[in-house]
Amino acid sequence: MGSPATPSVTDFRRLLDGLMAEHAGQHVVVLALDGVTFDVARACWPSGDLRLMRAVTPTTSSACWLSALTGRTVADHAVPGVVFTAPSGGPRLINVLDYHGDDLTAAAGTVFSDAARHGRVPLAVLGDMEHYGSAWRDALLTDALRVPGHSFYTEHGTYHPRPSGDVGARVRTAIEETLARHGTRGPCLLWCYVEVDQHVHRHGYDTHTTEVLTALGEFADTLTRRGVVVVAHADHGLVPTVHDPALAGLLDGMGQSHGFTMGGAGRMRWLYPDHPAQRAELSASLRAALPDDIRVLPADQVFAAGSAARSRVGDVLLVAEGERFLTESDYRFDHGSFAAEETDTPFAVWR
Numbered sequence: 001m002g003s004p005a006t007p008s009v010t011d012f013r014r015l016l017d018g019l020m021a022e023h024a025g026q027h028v029v030v031l032a033l034d035g036v037t038f039d040v041a042r043a044c045w046p047s048g049d050l051r052l053m054r055a056v057t058p059t060t061s062s063a064c065w066l067s068a069l070t071g072r073t074v075a076d077h078a079v080p081g082v083v084f085t086a087p088s089g090g091p092r093l094i095n096v097l098d099y100h101g102d103d104l105t106a107a108a109g110t111v112f113s114d115a116a117r118h119g120r121v122p123l124a125v126l127g128d129m130e131h132y133g134s135a136w137r138d139a140l141l142t143d144a145l146r147v148p149g150h151s152f153y154t155e156h157g158t159y160h161p162r163p164s165g166d167v168g169a170r171v172r173t174a175i176e177e178t179l180a181r182h183g184t185r186g187p188c189l190l191w192c193y194v195e196v197d198q199h200v201h202r203h204g205y206d207t208h209t210t211e212v213l214t215a216l217g218e219f220a221d222t223l224t225r226r227g228v229v230v231v232a233h234a235d236h237g238l239v240p241t242v243h244d245p246a247l248a249g250l251l252d253g254m255g256q257s258h259g260f261t262m263g264g265a266g267r268m269r270w271l272y273p274d275h276p277a278q279r280a281e282l283s284a285s286l287r288a289a290l291p292d293d294i295r296v297l298p299a300d301q302v303f304a305a306g307s308a309a310r311s312r313v314g315d316v317l318l319v320a321e322g323e324r325f326l327t328e329s330d331y332r333f334d335h336g337s338f339a340a341e342e343t344d345t346p347f348a349v350w351r
Helices: 009-022 038-044 061-070 111-117 135-140 164-185 197-203 207-224 245-259 276-289 308-312
Strands: 028-033 049-054 083-085 093-095 121-125 145-147 188-194 229-234 260-265 268-273 294-298 316-320 344-350
Touching: 009 028, 009 049, 009 061, 009 111, 009 229, 009 344, 028 164, 028 207, 038 049, 038 207, 038 344, 061 135, 083 308, 111 121, 111 188, 121 164, 145 164, 164 188, 164 207, 197 207, 207 229, 207 344, 245 260, 245 268, 245 276, 260 316, 268 276, 276 294, 276 316
Parallel strands: 028 188, 028 229, 121 145, 121 188
Antiparallel strands: 049 344, 083 093, 083 260, 229 344, 260 268, 268 316, 294 316
């Protein structure tokens, strides 16, 4: 018999539902760790029952978390990344992390509605997601009782560096206080969002990152001794990436001469030609002008033709394969492409 297929983050909802059914009467705590790759987690969580889980494409938080919590593919939930055409159509581009329209694709059930069906109190410790007030966050946390007031890597919506011990202590406090406040009402599903990604973008998988993950694994051991089931998983990993001003200038110039606007995020960008009939000419010009480690692809090769997700992205994709691309000036790691370190994420259980 062959080995079982590697699950996708779209399988997370199904797997969590099974755990909630199997452990009726016990609290289930989920550590939702943004930006953690499989190999790093494996080194830090020796006591967890760990398996590989694959991110969706593109490997951006907006797409991956929505797929994980709803169980829907990108084609189904139609959030293809960060910057894309407004759901209502037309030329306007939105940033989904601060978009407040009421026309974003509805979630149609999440892990939190599953928890309620199992008779559990569905709790979401917002953590670093507290500053993402948007229709996207509302879709993610549909049916959850939201718990504000805890931050780990952000403060007032911006990155706030803290020692690893402080981050670990804050996560423990958030979970302990939430269980103490709500746990007497019955078994809980407690989902807690920790944006490790904020640190990794700037410093990579350094000692701080491994110390935080190791501390969370040890905390999971502590909780299991109290009869709590703990799950830890991630949305994507990150790979070395630095901003290339020359590339940015080249694309700005080509945007003016060829007529296109740009969407996407991180290591995958898409272009909206002013004249879609010229996409073949634009693609040929890009391939001739860009370095060999930037792939130029038709959008239909990545996004399902005819899907709502495909209708929201541009016709031509640029995908980074090397380290130099477009990113924030202070970033040293980024995500959004096809690299294994981005797609290979952990799914760990302690019980």
